Amino acid sequence: MDKVQDNRAWFLIIPVFLIVAFSAVVPLMTVVNYSVQEIFGPGQTFFVGTEWFEAVLKDDRLHDALVRQIIYSLAVLLIEIPLGILIALGMPGGRSAKTSLTLVLLALPLLIPFNVVGTIWQIFGRGDIGLLGATFRAIGIDYNYTNNSAHAWITVLVMDVWHWTSLVALLCYAGLQSIPPAFYQAAKIDGASKWAVFRYIQLPKMRGVLIIAVLLRFMDSFMIYTEPFVLTGGGPGNSTTFLSQYLTQMAVGQFDIGKAAAFSIVYFLIVLLFSFIFYTIITRTGEGEKK
């Protein structure tokens, strides 16, 4: 669509600009301010330059948390995206009661507060009172997410799959719904196999929504905090301490404000870098479709 050049449009942006600036720019400047100072108490601050940044970049525990975070986010994408597509392909079409029920049931986990998701899995996974934990014990697996690192890590991953795969599935479903029935009829006439229909009709039509799905899932899993906090508190050891956990530990637990602020900025820059890459891809895809 051709847009009109008109700088007066800025007047329409001003409310958004002010409200987001109040919530984003002021706190961000505070963080920048902290990241270059040593704080002993109110009014007792010293300028230390880039010292905190050097400390953060050399922090071994931070490197571990970053590696853990990247592996976790990749695992989330590798499981949730294919599973979401598969679920979307199996969903009933049309406006029947069955469709409505499926949609509502699928969307339900998305509207549960993050810490309640943790609570649900805590109740579900405990060996003494939980169905899952008790089942594992009954078949002879010594499942315990509170003191076995591997079990904790897998539980957090399964919990994320449980919580967010629906989002991918609903996005893909929306993409599939936009395919005109004539496409399928043409494929039928050509004798196309189920795989060919998927590869050459359904997948290209889902490309736009899949990019949104990958973007949202990557960002949210990269910032995961509440669910592992409730379930495992980052433990056992550091096995489920991801970046946000580590940051909060540093800022609130150890009250290491300068270092935590420097860490925040590095963290934010990493996310910003990925956002920029994805944003470029998204806008390019959009233009490609319009042509």
Place this chain on the structure above:
Amino acid sequence: MSKAAVLAPGSLAAPANVRRSTARVSNRTIVLVCYIVFLMLPIYWMVNMSFKTNEEILSGLTLYPHNPTLRNYAVIFTDPSWYSGYINSIYYVTLNTVISLTVALPAAYAFSRYRFIGDKHVFFWLLTNKMAPPAVFLLPFFQLYQTVGLFDTHIAVALAHCLFNVPLAVWILEGFMSGVPREIDEMAYIDGYSFPRFFGTVFLPMIRAGVGVTAFFCFMFSWVELLLARTLTSVDAKPIAATMTRTVSASGMDWGLLAAAGVLTILPGALVIWFVRNYIAKGFALGRV
């Protein structure tokens, strides 16, 4: 499907195709059904537990409550420190949805209709806020709201949630507005409509589905967020999800009460989904399909 099969020439191949595709469809349906069972099991377990007494929970595994009790719910509905949590949550979530929609509507219109200096940059800047880890803003938010005297008020949480809800609202609304042809705007202006009148009486009704979907998303993200909500409140505006940590008492965990509180946090979401179920699919694609 069956219509396509009738249309298909080469009648020898057609029955085989139909049979194969129905077998395949049922395979996919099995995946879907299995997944929904996987989704519902943990939720069922919590609902199940919320109707049990603590003695029954701790004495062994029962697949359904043998002595169903409403005691857990009774505690929540009679104790003000419990139910005020719900009122607080619903209050700031509603406030946030109203603020987000009010400021996002004109901005989304500007982005969808005009080119202006720095438009792409502002749009990207807005999106980066959606992508900023909330943990980064934890400490500064706390200090900022304490300094301006808004700490522990509903408006503080509502404003803080604007950080990620306003960009999202602009993004979704822009998608829906771009789907409305420009000619409608131009016609309205030729007919002598002023901008506010056109926006309110012509344009808004055309994108009402989009507004509904946006409200749903603002509600959803504000409702599920806890990190900021808990940091910015202590007593007066404390959200229900934060109240739930109180169930640890001297006698151990009150599992039944915890489960009942959890069930009650799911209910508003379930109600909202039911009302928007026909728009869900399009909404999740952010109006961009």
